[in-house]
Amino acid sequence: MSLNFCSLSSGSSGNCYYIGNGFQGILIDAGISATSIRRFLGSINVSLQTIMAVFISHNHSDHIKGLEVLIRKNHIPVFTTENIWKSISPRNRISSDCVREIPLEQIVHLAGFDIEVFKVSHDAPETIGFHISFGDKKITIATDLGYICQTSAKYIKEANLLVIESNYDEELLTNGGYPEFLKARIKSDKGHLANHQSSEFLAGIINEGLSHICLAHLSKNNNTPEHALATLENTLRVKGIITENGPKIVVLKRNVPSEMITIGN
Ligand SMILES: [Zn+2]
Ligand SMILES: [Zn+2]
Secondary structure, three states: OEEEEEEEEOOOOOOEEEEEOOOOEEEEOOOOOHHHHHHHHHHOOOOHHHEEEEEOOOOOHHHHOOHHHHHHHHOOOEEEOHHHHHHOHHHHHOOHHHEEEOOOOOOEEEOOEEEEEEEOOOOOOOOEEEEEEEOOEEEEEEOOOOOOOHHHHHHHHOOOEEEEEOOEOHHHHHHOOOOHHHHHHHHOOOOOOEHHHHHHHHHHHOOOOOOEEEEEOOOOOOOOHHHHHHHHHHHHHHOOOOOOOOOEEEEOOOOOOOOOEEEEO
């Protein structure tokens, strides 16, 4: 049994991830246009007709921009928590028949996947991460979080493929042109994870089961793929963690799909 992952877009301008099992798939977030979602899925030979659900992490526009059109045109059900659904502004234009409210930290069975959602710390009314199992393979997605709480850590540690936020480089943000209040918001416990925060956490949890680390949700203005990768590699080197046979590290691109990553056989 194999589990496929592809990031269609990842970053502060728009987020959408595809997870498939060879037959059916789901999307996590719809923060790019419905047209781009269809086109990007086509580029990896996935038809929208095989998408059984779109899960929504929170109400920020970089996660829901394409949702309304995607649902109206394709009648794909939306899965999210009651609190998140209530906080989404286009909900009045989406038929409630399309919505499935799901509980926190309980397994939802869908298209052969077992899916659990868990709360993360972020400045939206509610924000969730995702833990998706297919057979014995597991993907955890945790982006848009100011720090890694115990619950998030539990799900992150179980992942074979981990999508984790590496939003900003501390120096680029501190010395950049953002107003002070915004810098403070991004750095806060309800903001985003810095390169050094995710790197230090990863250094503490790398284990044999972890085959892929995808650094995600990079800021356009306060980060670069090179900064994110160098921070993680340097942190692992300084702490003496050998990565030659360790997890493959991928930095997800902002506006184009990643390679399709398959875990399992
Ligand atoms: Zn975001
Ligand atoms: Zn957000």
